Amino acid sequence: MIHFSNVSKIYENQTALRNITFSVEKGEMAFITGPSGAGKSTLLKIIYLSEKPDEGSVTIAEWELSKLKESSIPFLRRNIGVVFQDFRLLDNRNVFDNVAMALRIRGMTEYDVKERVMEVLKTVNLRHKTDSFPKALSGGEQQRVVIARAIVGEPTVLLADEPTGNLDSDTAAGITRMFKEINAKGTTVLVATHNRELFRNTGRRVIKIDNGAIVGEELG
Amino acid sequence: MYIMYSLKLAVQSIWREKWINLLSVLTIAAGLFMITLTFFSVYNMDLATKKLPEKFSMMLYLNNDLPEQEAANIISTLKKNSAVERARYISKDKALEELKGVLKNADYVLEGINENPLPASIEVKLRQESVSISKVKKLAADIKKIKGIEEVEYGEQFLNSIHSIKAGAQTLGLLMISIMSTGVIFVCYSTVKIMFYRRKEEIETFKLLGATRGFIRAPFVIEGGILGIGGGVVSLIGTAALYYTLFYKLALAMPIFKIIVFPSEVFIALPLVGLTLGISGAIIALGRIRFS
Numbered sequence: 001m002i003h004f005s006n007v008s009k010i011y012e013n014q015t016a017l018r019n020i021t022f023s024v025e026k027g028e029m030a031f032i033t034g035p036s037g038a039g040k041s042t043l044l045k046i047i048y049l050s051e052k053p054d055e056g057s058v059t060i061a062e063w064e065l066s067k068l069k070e071s072s073i074p075f076l077r078r079n080i081g082v083v084f085q086d087f088r089l090l091d092n093r094n095v096f097d098n099v100a101m102a103l104r105i106r107g108m109t110e111y112d113v114k115e116r117v118m119e120v121l122k123t124v125n126l127r128h129k130t131d132s133f134p135k136a137l138s139g140g141e142q143q144r145v146v147i148a149r150a151i152v153g154e155p156t157v158l159l160a161d162e163p164t165g166n167l168d169s170d171t172a173a174g175i176t177r178m179f180k181e182i183n184a185k186g187t188t189v190l191v192a193t194h195n196r197e198l199f200r201n202t203g204r205r206v207i208k209i210d211n212g213a214i215v216g217e218e219l220g
Numbered sequence: 221m222y223i224m225y226s227l228k229l230a231v232q233s234i235w236r237e238k239w240i241n242l243l244s245v246l247t248i249a250a251g252l253f254m255i256t257l258t259f260f261s262v263y264n265m266d267l268a269t270k271k272l273p274e275k276f277s278m279m280l281y282l283n284n285d286l287p288e289q290e291a292a293n294i295i296s297t298l299k300k301n302s303a304v305e306r307a308r309y310i311s312k313d314k315a316l317e318e319l320k321g322v323l324k325n326a327d328y329v330l331e332g333i334n335e336n337p338l339p340a341s342i343e344v345k346l347r348q349e350s351v352s353i354s355k356v357k358k359l360a361a362d363i364k365k366i367k368g369i370e371e372v373e374y375g376e377q378f379l380n381s382i383h384s385i386k387a388g389a390q391t392l393g394l395l396m397i398s399i400m401s402t403g404v405i406f407v408c409y410s411t412v413k414i415m416f417y418r419r420k421e422e423i424e425t426f427k428l429l430g431a432t433r434g435f436i437r438a439p440f441v442i443e444g445g446i447l448g449i450g451g452g453v454v455s456l457i458g459t460a461a462l463y464y465t466l467f468y469k470l471a472l473a474m475p476i477f478k479i480i481v482f483p484s485e486v487f488i489a490l491p492l493v494g495l496t497l498g499i500s501g502a503i504i505a506l507g508r509i510r511f512s
């Protein structure tokens with residue numbers, strides 16, 4: 001589903017990724033871990049086309065990203081749900097509208113939007129916060145809004161960048177459980193985190209990177 | 221389709237920045253008002269000159285020895301021309317008679333002249349609707365070539381100067397209209413640009429969620445269009461008020477204003493022109509939308 005082949009990314013004078021090669025299979029749930037600055041976010045950004053690799057090639061499903069027409073990018077992105085490390089919630093819109101946005105850009109009718117958003121907000125346990133604004137939510141609640149927005153469009157791939165941030169371990173465990181459920185329904189899930197708690201005892205593949213390079217792989 | 225949602229976003233955006241948008245609408249209205257005034261001036265000038273009587277008659281003076289039969293032939297040739305409404309032969313005697321009629325009691329000036337000095341002539345009336353100044357000139361030149369015609373007389377000098385005044389006014393008007401239109405486009409451009417920058421963060425997020433160019437552009441294009449229509453409607457109110465004042469109030473004192481014509485097409489044209497200019501400004505402001 002996701003295939004990196006000798007991918008490197010160099011920012012001005014900082015090498016963020018060196019010669020990365022790995023694959024994530026369809027329906028798999030895998031983790032990427034490494035210390036801060038290792039290149040986890042950069043790797044995910046390449047997948048959702050927010051950054052372009054300087055070397056190597058990346059294939060998502062059957063699409064070779066470098067050969068993708070720019071006008072097709074939106075349609076690929078609709079198949080990739082992203083939990084952004086910095087959330088990217090819209091402060092001037094309430095929880096409902098933030099989640100609904102992912103469906104509205106697809107041109108879904110307001111009736112269907114409402115039904116689907118309410119369903120997802122129930123999944124992430126935020127039905128009671130529908131009308132709240134992001135600034136009025138706790139960190140964990142905001143995190144769950146971002147997750148809701150990422151999964152509301154039923155993407156084939158879910159990318160989560162540090163989805164538990166600095167949440168307490170109970171809340172973190174709840175979020176991991178949620179990802180497992182999503183994965184169980186067939187979505188390919190790739191989680192980037194420096195938090196070992198998240199993949200301990202999951203039995204899933206963990207790709208370890210440091211200083212932009214893959215330094216090992218283990219089972220969680 | 222997302223167009224209903226785009227409309228909602230556009231209306232929200234207009235409401236959120238109502239003062240900036242109000243200012244834009246008024247500026248656009250001022251620009252469109254001046255465009256309308258320019259257009260009216262040129263239009264009415266054009267209408268007025270169309271009715272000038274000088275344009276519609278010509279006198280063809282005939283050679284002194286031309287037989288009347290020849291003159292009749294010339295007349296029937298002339299009548300074949302679609303621009304000619306009628307042509308009338310005026311014999312030497314008739315001309316003298318008419319002159320006497322004009323002079324009335326002052327006809328003593330003709331005393332002592334025993335031979336009729338006036339030439340026979342053909343008076344030509346041209347059709348009003350099918351005649352432009354340049355056509356009249358060409359017709360006159362053609363007629364002059366006909367054998368037996370000594371001279372063609374019409375208000376050449378007068379028509380020439382009217383013609384160049386009209387051409388000058390039209391050029392000036394076109395220039396004014398172009399400048400004003402550019403100004404209106406620029407106002408829409410700047411307003412939409414400001415709105416776009418205010419929402420830059422949000423647009424980045426839309427892109428990452430998979431929004432197409434169309435989805436990103438639509439609210440701004442709609443906003444530009446609404447500003448344009450708004451400006452059009454406000455300027456229409458201004459124009460109508462001005463027309464009412466000229467036609468119904470000032471015309472009482474100065475009847476000259478009665479001749480001003482207000483084409484009703486303007487009621488549709490102004491909002492449409494506003495819409496077009498507004499959308500153009502918005503599209504230029506958005507430029508190319510990139511995803512990576």
Ligand SMILES: Nc1ncnc2c1ncn2[C@@H]1O[C@H](COP(=O)(O)OP(=O)(O)OP(=O)(O)O)[C@@H](O)[C@H]1O
Pocket residue numbers: 011012014015016034035036037038039040041042043085162194
């Ligand atoms: N836009 C950028 N311009 C320049 N350098 C960048 C940019 N983005 C990331 N970097 C650099 O690339 C390296 C990898 O950054 P990245 O954000 O991928 O790390 P990370 O593993 O996600 O870290 P963290 O766990 O703190 O989120 C870092 O050294 C960072 O400074």
Ligand SMILES: [Mg+2]
Pocket residue numbers: 040041042085161162
């Ligand atoms: Mg990161």
